[in-house]
Amino acid sequence: MPKRRDEMVPDAGFRSYYGQPVIKAPVWHEPHMPVYLYLGGMSGAASMIAAMARVTGHDRLALAARMAAAAGAGVGSVFLITELGRPERFLNMLRLFKPSSPMSVGSWTLAAHGGLTAIGAASAVTGVLPAIGDAATAASAVTGPVMAAYTAVLLADTAVPAWHEAMRELPFLFTGSALASAGAALMLTTPRTAAGPARAVAVAGAAAETAAGMLMARRLGLAGEPYRLGRAGRLMRASRMLTLGGGLLATMAGRSRALTALSGLAITAGALCTRFGVLEAGRASAADPKYTVVPQRRRVAAGDLASVPGRCRPATKP
Amino acid sequence: MAERMGFFTDTSICIGCKACEVACKEWNDVPDDGFVFRATSYDNTGALGADTWRHVAFIEQDGRWLMSSDVCKHCTHAACLDVCPTGALFRTEFDTVVVQSDVCNGCGYCVPACPYGVIDRRERDGRAWKCTLCYDRLRGGLEPACAKACPTDSIRFGPLDELRARAAERVERLHADGVTEARLYGESPDNGVGGTGAFFLLLDEPETYGLPPDPVVTTRDLPAMWRWAGGAALALAAGVAACFLRRT
Numbered sequence: 246m247p248k249r250r251d252e253m254v255p256d257a258g259f260r261s262y263y264g265q266p267v268i269k270a271p272v273w274h275e276p277h278m279p280v281y282l283y284l285g286g287m288s289g290a291a292s293m294i295a296a297m298a299r300v301t302g303h304d305r306l307a308l309a310a311r312m313a314a315a316a317g318a319g320v321g322s323v324f325l326i327t328e329l330g331r332p333e334r335f336l337n338m339l340r341l342f343k344p345s346s347p348m349s350v351g352s353w354t355l356a357a358h359g360g361l362t363a364i365g366a367a368s369a370v371t372g373v374l375p376a377i378g379d380a381a382t383a384a385s386a387v388t389g390p391v392m393a394a395y396t397a398v399l400l401a402d403t404a405v406p407a408w409h410e411a412m413r414e415l416p417f418l419f420t421g422s423a424l425a426s427a428g429a430a431l432m433l434t435t436p437r438t439a440a441g442p443a444r445a446v447a448v449a450g451a452a453a454e455t456a457a458g459m460l461m462a463r464r465l466g467l468a469g470e471p472y473r474l475g476r477a478g479r480l481m482r483a484s485r486m487l488t489l490g491g492g493l494l495a496t497m498a499g500r501s502r503a504l505t506a507l508s509g510l511a512i513t514a515g516a517l518c519t520r521f522g523v524l525e526a527g528r529a530s531a532a533d534p535k536y537t538v539v540p541q542r543r544r545v546a547a548g549d550l551a552s553v554p555g556r557c558r559p560a561t562k563p
Numbered sequence: 564m565a566e567r568m569g570f571f572t573d574t575s576i577c578i579g580c581k582a583c584e585v586a587c588k589e590w591n592d593v594p595d596d597g598f599v600f601r602a603t604s605y606d607n608t609g610a611l612g613a614d615t616w617r618h619v620a621f622i623e624q625d626g627r628w629l630m631s632s633d634v635c636k637h638c639t640h641a642a643c644l645d646v647c648p649t650g651a652l653f654r655t656e657f658d659t660v661v662v663q664s665d666v667c668n669g670c671g672y673c674v675p676a677c678p679y680g681v682i683d684r685r686e687r688d689g690r691a692w693k694c695t696l697c698y699d700r701l702r703g704g705l706e707p708a709c710a711k712a713c714p715t716d717s718i719r720f721g722p723l724d725e726l727r728a729r730a731a732e733r734v735e736r737l738h739a740d741g742v743t744e745a746r747l748y749g750e751s752p753d754n755g756v757g758g759t760g761a762f763f764l765l766l767d768e769p770e771t772y773g774l775p776p777d778p779v780v781t782t783r784d785l786p787a788m789w790r791w792a793g794g795a796a797l798a799l800a801a802g803v804a805a806c807f808l809r810r811t
Contacts, residue, residue, distance in 0.1 A: 262773030263603045268680040272671040297807045330669015330689025337649040337668040345782055348672045349648035390796035398788045402781050403675040409781055412788045416795030445806035538770045541777035551755030551779040553640050
């Protein structure tokens with residue numbers, strides 16, 4: 246393998262089969278997968294905002310949040326279905342509920358969340374059955390945070406080192422990004438005087454996303470290298486700057502429309518860069534056998550071999 | 564329940580004829596995987612994938628030429644099966660792992676989940692494919708096509724317990740003959756995937772053959788992942804609540 250000058254961890258001198266990958270890279274496409282990650286997260290956080298806004302009497306903000314939550318879940322579902330190799334079979338996702346599969350858990354969560362947010366938005370727009378609409382929005386405050394967080398488990402529950410090793414930070418990176426995304430979307434779609442809580446959410450989300458990203462980079466070591474190199478590195482750096490810049494602007498965005506637009510767009514672009522960057526880092530992490538082989542070789546050398554304690558042999562299907 | 568069946572691939576007697584690759588393709592009607600000269604070795608299939616269910620690796624070293632026919636490991640704890648959301652992947656009565664192509668909707672989740680890089684999505688078809696350990700032949704009382712076609716019996720098929728005993732004897736014999744580098748790969752039920760249904764006798768480190776030296780089923784850590792995600796979800800809810808309560 247060619248050595249890289251900016252390699253952070255010393256070359257452990259590993260061997261490979263002609264430099265070929267050991268694991269398969271994720272087959273998920275751009276823009277489908279990362280855009281779904283963005284929309285699903287935005288929708289999840291927006292539904293939480295909608296519920297809180299309704300309870301605290303921010304009715305204008307609640308309306309916008311209900312619309313954003315429903316739109317994010319609806320459009321996100323379309324991206325997710327077109328991502329499938331056999332889109333016409335998307336209903337097979339609901340063939341069974343399988344706790345060992347984060348995608349199964351996610352599909353059911355999305356189905357519930359999509360339904361609830363659609364009811365909430367339809368009721369808010371038409372004025373029909375307001376009690377049902379309120380109840381649906383309140384319930385979506387439960388599905389929403391799950392929507393924003395499950396996608397981190399979806400990625401971490403793979404053999405891709407940059408994702409699997411990031412199982413602690415990815416959920417906070419994604420929920421932080423979801424908060425920032427929803428805050429930004431609502432800043433852009435709500436009159437400034439009514440958007441105060443949205444700006445606060447955007448600032449908090451941008452701060453959380455930035456902190457989680459920095460912690461992840463610091464803790465991961467070799468497994469985190471793909472987040473710093475190549476296209477993934479450029480996307481993650483762009484995300485950091487856009488999110489930080491947009492978050493800082495959001496603290497003063499209440500003063501003008503221009504500041505609001507600038508801040509909201511920067512945060513949105515930053516959140517998108519995060520999602521595209523994480524997918525790209527996963528691909529790079531799978532493509533170079535170093536990331537798979539070196540940590541495993543270290544375990545072998547240390548005599549600390551992997552095992553699966555406490556798990557019995559699975560039952561055979563009759 | 565039938566006995567657990569598997570493969571023992573003894574690479575010390577593989578001659579690299581690729582009869583296994585051809586027999587597999589013909590029996591299972593696997594489409595071609597491209598006609599590419601890779602210019603690295605005698606290997607012209609490169610890696611396991613949707614259209615390559617047996618892959619013969621060639622490694623030229625000083626004084627010897629390693630050949631090994633790779634295949635799906637049919638893990639005891641199979642990540643592909645664990646993460647499959649539709650139930651298309653299932654465990655058969657032979658304790659093998661098989662994709663039901665009429666159920667698979669091509670979500671692609673099994674692909675990055677496999678710690679060996681075996682299963683893949685066939686893009687022109689949209690579904691995931693891999694070795695079935697010739698499920699149809701097994702049900703008919705036949706051995707898998709690759710094992711049947713192997714002229715040196717490098718690929719042995721049978722009840723896993725028998726294969727393990729046989730493999731232990733073979734390693735002992737090779738060690739006695741001075742082939743001290745011979746070692747088994749994947750056979751231990753204590754490893755990170757609970758032992759593989761298809762295991763190997765190798766003459767070098769696994770990574771030389773493109774195999775991971777200490778693979779782990781990713782779902783082993785799933786409870787921890789959900790705990791961290793649960794914490795993040797609660798933090799999100801608390802964060803939103805704080806933003807409103809501060810201002811009202």
